[in-house]
Amino acid sequence: xxxxxxxxxxxxxxxxxxxxxxxxxxxxxxxxxxxxxxxxxxxxxxxxxxxxxxxxxxxxxxxxxxxxxxxxxxxxxxxxxxxxxxxxxxxxxxxxxxxxxxxxxxxxxxxxxxxxxxxxxxxxxxxxxxxxxxxxxxxxxxxxxxxxxxxxxxxxxxxxxxxxxxxxxxxxxxxxxxxxxxxxxxxxxxxxxxxxxxxxxxxxxxxxxxxxxxxxxxxxxxxxxxxxxxxxxxxxxxxxxxxxxxxxxxxxxxxxxxxxxxxxxxxxxxxxxxxxxxxxxxxxxxxxxxxxxxxxxxxxxxxxxxxxxxxxxxxxxxxxxxxxxxxxxxxxxxxxxxxxxxxxxxxxxxxxxxxxxxxxxxxxxxxxxxxxxxxxxxxxxxxxxxxxxxxxxxxxxxxxxxxxxxxxxxxxxxxxxxxxxxxxxxxxxxxxxxxxxxxxxxxxxxxxxxxxxxxxxxxxxxxxxxxxxxxxxxxxxxxxxxxxxxxxxxxx
Amino acid sequence: xxxxxxxxxxxxxxxxxxxxxxxxxxxxxxxxxxxxxxxxxxxxxxxxxxxxxxxxxxxxxxxxxxxxxxxxxxxxxxxxxxxxxxxxxxxxxxxxxxxxxxxxxxxxxxxxxxxxxxxxxxxxxxxxxxxxxxxxxxxxxxxxxxxxxxxxxxxxxxxxxxxxxxxxxxxxxxxxxxxxxxxxxxxxxxxxxxxxxxxxxxxxxxxxxxxxxxxxxxxxxxxxxxxxxxxxxxxxxxxxxxxxxxxxxxxxxxxxxxxxxxxxxxxxxxxxxxxxxxxxxxxxxxxxxxxxxxxxxxxxxxxxxxxxxxxxxxxxxxxxxxxxxxxxxxxxxxxxxxxxxxxxxxxxxxxxxxxxxxxxxxxxxxxxxxxxxxxxxxxxxxxxxxxxxxxxxxxxxxxxxxxxxxxxxxxxxxxxxxxxxxxxxxxxxxxxxxxxxxxxxxxxxxxxxxxxxxxxxxxxxxxxxxxxxxxxxxxxxxxxxxxxxxxxxxxx
Numbered sequence: 001x002x003x004x005x006x007x008x009x010x011x012x013x014x015x016x017x018x019x020x021x022x023x024x025x026x027x028x029x030x031x032x033x034x035x036x037x038x039x040x041x042x043x044x045x046x047x048x049x050x051x052x053x054x055x056x057x058x059x060x061x062x063x064x065x066x067x068x069x070x071x072x073x074x075x076x077x078x079x080x081x082x083x084x085x086x087x088x089x090x091x092x093x094x095x096x097x098x099x100x101x102x103x104x105x106x107x108x109x110x111x112x113x114x115x116x117x118x119x120x121x122x123x124x125x126x127x128x129x130x131x132x133x134x135x136x137x138x139x140x141x142x143x144x145x146x147x148x149x150x151x152x153x154x155x156x157x158x159x160x161x162x163x164x165x166x167x168x169x170x171x172x173x174x175x176x177x178x179x180x181x182x183x184x185x186x187x188x189x190x191x192x193x194x195x196x197x198x199x200x201x202x203x204x205x206x207x208x209x210x211x212x213x214x215x216x217x218x219x220x221x222x223x224x225x226x227x228x229x230x231x232x233x234x235x236x237x238x239x240x241x242x243x244x245x246x247x248x249x250x251x252x253x254x255x256x257x258x259x260x261x262x263x264x265x266x267x268x269x270x271x272x273x274x275x276x277x278x279x280x281x282x283x284x285x286x287x288x289x290x291x292x293x294x295x296x297x298x299x300x301x302x303x304x305x306x307x308x309x310x311x312x313x314x315x316x317x318x319x320x321x322x323x324x325x326x327x328x329x330x331x332x333x334x335x336x337x338x339x340x341x342x343x344x345x346x347x348x349x350x351x352x353x354x355x356x357x358x359x360x361x362x363x364x365x366x367x368x369x370x371x372x373x374x375x376x377x378x379x380x381x382x383x384x385x386x387x388x389x390x391x392x393x394x395x396x397x398x399x400x401x402x403x404x405x406x407x408x409x410x411x412x413x414x415x416x417x418x419x420x421x422x423x424x425x426x427x428x429x430x431x432x433x434x435x436x437x438x439x440x441x442x443x444x445x446x447x448x449x450x451x452x453x454x455x456x457x458x459x460x461x462x463x464x465x466x467x468x469x470x471x472x473x474x475x476x477x478x479x480x481x482x483x484x485x486x487x488x489x490x491x492x
Numbered sequence: 493x494x495x496x497x498x499x500x501x502x503x504x505x506x507x508x509x510x511x512x513x514x515x516x517x518x519x520x521x522x523x524x525x526x527x528x529x530x531x532x533x534x535x536x537x538x539x540x541x542x543x544x545x546x547x548x549x550x551x552x553x554x555x556x557x558x559x560x561x562x563x564x565x566x567x568x569x570x571x572x573x574x575x576x577x578x579x580x581x582x583x584x585x586x587x588x589x590x591x592x593x594x595x596x597x598x599x600x601x602x603x604x605x606x607x608x609x610x611x612x613x614x615x616x617x618x619x620x621x622x623x624x625x626x627x628x629x630x631x632x633x634x635x636x637x638x639x640x641x642x643x644x645x646x647x648x649x650x651x652x653x654x655x656x657x658x659x660x661x662x663x664x665x666x667x668x669x670x671x672x673x674x675x676x677x678x679x680x681x682x683x684x685x686x687x688x689x690x691x692x693x694x695x696x697x698x699x700x701x702x703x704x705x706x707x708x709x710x711x712x713x714x715x716x717x718x719x720x721x722x723x724x725x726x727x728x729x730x731x732x733x734x735x736x737x738x739x740x741x742x743x744x745x746x747x748x749x750x751x752x753x754x755x756x757x758x759x760x761x762x763x764x765x766x767x768x769x770x771x772x773x774x775x776x777x778x779x780x781x782x783x784x785x786x787x788x789x790x791x792x793x794x795x796x797x798x799x800x801x802x803x804x805x806x807x808x809x810x811x812x813x814x815x816x817x818x819x820x821x822x823x824x825x826x827x828x829x830x831x832x833x834x835x836x837x838x839x840x841x842x843x844x845x846x847x848x849x850x851x852x853x854x855x856x857x858x859x860x861x862x863x864x865x866x867x868x869x870x871x872x873x874x875x876x877x878x879x880x881x882x883x884x885x886x887x888x889x890x891x892x893x894x895x896x897x898x899x900x901x902x903x904x905x906x907x908x909x910x911x912x913x914x915x916x917x918x919x920x921x922x923x924x925x926x927x928x929x930x931x932x933x934x935x936x937x938x939x940x941x942x943x944x945x946x947x948x949x950x951x952x953x954x955x956x957x958x959x960x961x962x963x964x965x966x967x968x969x970x971x972x973x974x975x976x977x978x979x980x981x982x983x984x
Contacts, residue, residue: 009545010510013524016541018502028965030936032505049508052557053501065544085971086931094746097621123745125617129589133625253615254586439578444522473520479577 001027003061005077011065015117017046017081018062024050026058027081034084034118037063042071045084045117087118089127096130104143111147111243124250128258136260141301142308144260148241148268153218155240155274157225159189162362163275165266167282167298168200168257169289171323171433171450174333175281176204177232178340178355178382181391183362184230185381191225191273193235195248195265197443201328201434201450205234206443210330210411212400224397232394240272241265257289259298267305277312277366281358283320287430292317314365318354322428322456325351329442329449329470335408341388350455356382412447413440413470415477419484421460428456428466432489436469440480445472466490493519495553497569503557507609509538509573510554516542518550519573526576526610529555534563537576537609579610581619588622596635603639603735616742620750628752633793634800636752640733640760645710647732647766649717651681654854655767657758659774659790660692660749661781663815663925663942666825667773668696669724670832670847670874673883675854676722677873683717683765685727687740687757689935693820693926693942697726698935699829702822702903704892716889724886732764733757749781755793762803769804769858773850775812779922784809806857810846814920814948817843821934821941821962827900833880842947848874904939905932905962907969911976913952920948920959924981928961932972937964958982 003023017035019027029035031050036043046067056062061081063073073079089110096102102110110127113119119127136144164179176192183190194204194214205214215237216224224231236245244265251257270278280302284295299315306313325336325348336348340355359381360374369377381387392402403411433450441448453465460466469484471477495515509527511519521527523542528535538559548554553573555565565571581602588594594602602619605611611619628636656671668684675682686696686706697706707729708716716723728737736757743749762770772794776787791807798805817828817840828840832847851873852866861869873879884894895903925942933940945957952958961976963969 007545008543008547010541010543010547011523012508012541016504028933028937028968031503049502049504049556051500051502053499055500055502064541083965083967090746094748097624097746097748120613120745122613122617122742125614126621126746129618129621129625132589133621250614253612254582254589254618256586256589441520445520473575475575476520 001081002078003081004059005073005075005079006056006060006062007068007073007075008062009065013066014064014121015044015046015067015070016049016064017067018049018051018056020051020056020058020060022058023056023060024048027083029083036082036084037067037071038080039071039073043116044071047120084118087113089113089119090123093123093127093130096134097126099134101137102140104139104146107140107143108147111144111151114243114246115151121250124246125253128247128250128256128261131260132256132258135258141260141263142305144264145267145271145305145309148243148264149271151243152241152268152272153239154272155191155218155221157189157191157274160277160366161189161191161275162277162366163190163192163270163273164279164281164358164362165270167262167280167289168203169430169434170283170320171200171328171430171437172325172333172336172351173283174204174207174325174337175351175355175358177208177337177391178387179359179362180230180232181341181387181394182355182359182378182381184228184394185386185390186363186368186377187229188362188366188368189225190230191221192230192232193238193240193269193273194232195235197252197438201437202330202333202443204232207330207333208232209234210334210446211403212395212398214398228390228393228397230394231398233398235269241268244268259301263301263305267302267309267311270311271309275311277362278306279358279362279365280313280315281318282315283318285319285321287322287432288320312365314361316358316361320430323430323433323452324354326452327449328433328437328452329440330446331408331411332449332451332470334403335405338402338405341382341391343383343385413445413472415471415474417469417477417481419466419469420463421466421490423462424460428452428454429489432487435487436480436484436489439476439483440469440471441473441476448472448476493573494570495573496551497565497567497571498548498552498554499560499565499567500554501557505558506556506613507536507538507559507562508541508556509559510541510543510548512543512548512550512552514550515548515552516540519575521575528574528576529559529563530572531563531565535608536563539612576610579605581605581611582615585615585619585622588626589618591626593629594632596631599632599635600639603636603643606735606738607643613742616738617745620739620742620748620753623752624748624750627750633752633755634797636756637759637763637797637801640735640756641763643735644733644760644764645731646764647683647710647713649681649683649766652769652858653681653683653767654769654858655682655684655762655765656771656773656850656854657762659754659772659781660695661922661926662775662812663692663820663922663929664817664825664828664843665775666696666699666817666829667843667847667850669700669829669883670879671851671854672722672724673833673879673886674847674851674870674873676720676886677878677882678855678860678869679721680854680858680860681717682722683713684722684724685730685732685761685765686724687727689744689930693929694822694825694935696724699822699825700724700890701726702826702938703895704887704890706890720882720886720889722886723890725890727761733760736760751790751793755797759797759801759803763801767803769854770798771850771854771857772805772807773810774807775810777811777813779814779924780812804857806853808850808853812922815922815925815944816846818944819941820925820929820944821932822938823900823903824941824943824962826895827897830894830897833883835875835877905937905964907963907966909961909969909973911958911961912955913958913982915954916952920944920946921981924979927979928972928976928981931968931975932961932963933965933968940964940968
């Protein structure tokens with residue numbers, strides 16, 4: 001049936017189409033069911049809302065911005081609309097829930113249905129939970145990686161393309177901007193795509209977004225990388241692995257991150273972006289995402305699957321016992337990064353040392369430095385001030401500007417609460433710190449989060465400040481403070 | 493923050509609130525996040541869509557019909573709106589996903605959050621899948637039943653209140669309208685609340701809805717039962733167990749029906765409706781929901797939990813090897829029911845015999861008949877024509893009218909396809925028949941479904957008709973025929 005497009009300009013977080021009761025009756029669809037919308041050779045699936053008032057006339061269809069953007073529609077344009085049959089994937093998801101093993105083509109089917117919106121968020125949640133509970137064997141994981149790559153866009157850059165990835169979960173672990181700047185100075189090509197927060201309070205994309213754009217088209221990315229050797233952008237905007245982006249949206253609801261999906265998420269994006277040498281940072285520890293044993297297991301897995309896809313992968317296990325840096329939350333993390341890059345006196349030693357270590361490892365991995373010499377090269381580049389200049393160059397190429405400390409301070413949440421120690425403190429727990437920072441508004445509110453006053457091992461006296469919570473609303477600050485009292489990330 | 497209500501009259505299948513970008517910014521909420529809406533002492537939670545056009549002014553809030561209905565709002569009314577914090581239930585759902593055992597108060601917390609919309613469909617899917625995978629122990633199941641009852645409405649009727657329930661999954665197993673009519677003639681009180689389709693092609697509520705209203709207020713139900721001794725309505729409309737209604741909506745996506753939830757779903761509604769004597773029909777067989785061993789297990793569970801809640805429960809295991817009656821789909825099933833009640837010559841013997849057996853069991857359970865005499869009493873009532881009169885009375889009390897065969901025929905789907913046997917047939921599979929009937933449009937399209945021409949054991953010659961698929965749209969008919977060819981519910 002042909003319908004006329006009405007652009008209502010609303011964001012629903014998913015593809016929604018609104019029809020009048022009469023139109024829905026004519027097509028024979030009901031609320032919550034799915035329709036296919038065809039334009040040229042593109043097809044997208046949308047979930048039906050029904051308007052009972054005079055909002056729409058018969059023969060009209062109103063679409064959420066998510067759809068308008070993805071197939072490019074204009075007001076009053078005519079589209080072909082039909083009933084979308086119940087996706088076959090549902091039977092496959094049920095099979096996985098029942099502990100079955102999926103064939104490669106079955107995984108491909110599910111991933112295609114995720115990408116085309118044929119599956120709702122609740123249905124994707126069933127798939128995520130099935131993978132979370134049953135895991136995936138090697139063949140399934142390989143098929144998942146392949147399906148994610150094949151449903152996405154692939155990039156190709158000239159030069160020595162390197163990449164890094166840190167397993168999430170460590171609050172404030174924002175090494176990427178520093179490592180990328182150092183590597184780009186050394187002439188390496190580093191088209192870094194990052195995620196938004198999954199299990200931690202902020203992802204690198206959320207952080208950079210507080211001072212620059214992070215959503216670009218493929219063409220724009222190519223220009224930025226050609227100009228500066230690097231970029232620090234949100235992977236989701238490039239469609240490198242659109243399936244992964246949607247799975248992450250659902251995983252985030254419960255802070256889940258099943259291993260097969262973690263492997264596929266990281267590797268599919270590295271493959272799609274055309275990386276040759278990939279360093280993977282696996283922080284382990286009590287409040288990290290993985291224990292040492294699990295970290296070693298993950299290292300083996302990354303190396304195994306890397307080989308299958310021709311990636312030169314190195315995994316390093318790092319200390320993930322506590323947050324890194326002082327700030328947790330977009331602008332609070334930017335502050336730490338600028339202090340390091342500008343060689344300010346204010347010390348953020350843990351973040352600086354880790355960044356130098358990772359950059360050094362990349363230099364050694366791609367042959368830019370001899371074994372044992374990488375960190376020294378990284379350190380020299382950082383001290384020369386060139387890394388800071390490169391960071392400014394990248395941020396400006398991404399339509400941003402590196403702010404002054406004063407500017408940062410003015411943008412931090414004005415609702416603040418110092419938390420004082422009741423006794424002497426021992427441990428600052430990552431998971432809990434992440435949770436509190438996200439309740440305070442991170443990463444959506446760029447100026448919210450936590451500023452640590454102490455790290456592990458520091459002696460804190462009674463009534464001495466342990467940390468400060470920043471928020472952009474009184475309600476969120478109250479919620480964060482209540483949560484702090486309840487879950488106590490500081491051990492006495 | 494106070495906002496002015498705009499009634500846009502749209503159905504989203506869930507509580508949605510639309511705000512302008514400016515308003516969302518002022519409250520500090522983002523797409524997909526949740527807000528609390530307060531009116532008098534009621535609070536409901538809604539998920540945010542953001543309008544980027546001029547659809548709404550700053551300070552206005554547009555709400556989906558689901559919200560308008562549930563707290564009763566008028567155009568231009570002022571409501572208080574605030575950020576809804578992330579529900580604590582998420583941590584509890586994660587705990588259950590990780591194989592943990594939930595405390596009674598934790599289950600209560602989750603169920604309360606389900607009822608108040610604090611959880612999204614995807615989050616409820618995680619809970620359903622956790623229960624599906626891990627099961628629930630006795631204490632958890634009891635807490636689930638109690639939480640479902642306590643978050644719902646409770647009814648009280650005078651007289652001997654009886655009830656029945658059939659475990660779903662058997663195509664065409666529409667004994668309820670016949671059993672209810674017979675029991676009501678005998679003076680028993682039977683306020684029957686039924687579900688819509690979960691795992692089968694139609695639920696009793698879907699079927700009765702094709703000829704009468706099934707959604708009523710508590711006050712209306714009381715009038716209907718006082719007048720006729722009975723009713724056959726949709727349980728969801730009464731809010732007897734609103735949590736269960738929402739869980740079912742999510743389970744339906746994958747045709748899941750975990751045991752603890754099945755027990756809680758059935759028992760919570762029987763308790764809430766004030767039943768004393770409850771007969772539970774457990775069909776077992778190869779393509780039924782349960783095997784004989786599982787059926788016996790379920791029987792034990794029902795009896796165990798029935799005792800805890802003071803219900804006089806009897807479970808009967810019945811043959812669930814194949815569909816019952818000839819029709820599968822709302823109006824096709826009504827046809828079978830009327831044939832039996834009117835004592836037409838057209839035989840629907842399997843459905844008739846089963847209905848008499850179940851009514852007889854209820855008579856014996858509540859002491860209306862001596863042991864071994866129940867079925868005879870039921871049969872006498874059916875033959876007297878009084879059960880048909882009672883059915884008409886109930887349908888009319890529910891604002892309906894029992895249609896003539898001619899009227900039914902005129903309302904059946906005009907898109908039809910006879911399926912002919914390729915060889916001689918052996919088995920007609922329940923699950924597959926249900927699936928095909930639902931693809932054809934059942935239960936939403938009342939005239940769609942399947943009309944069987946043969947039952948198990950009947951000899952079918954090559955090119956003889958096995959069944960006819962009815963649909964109200966060519967597209968759905970095609971999908972159903974394609975599915976038939978693919979999954980072959982008829983064994984040759």
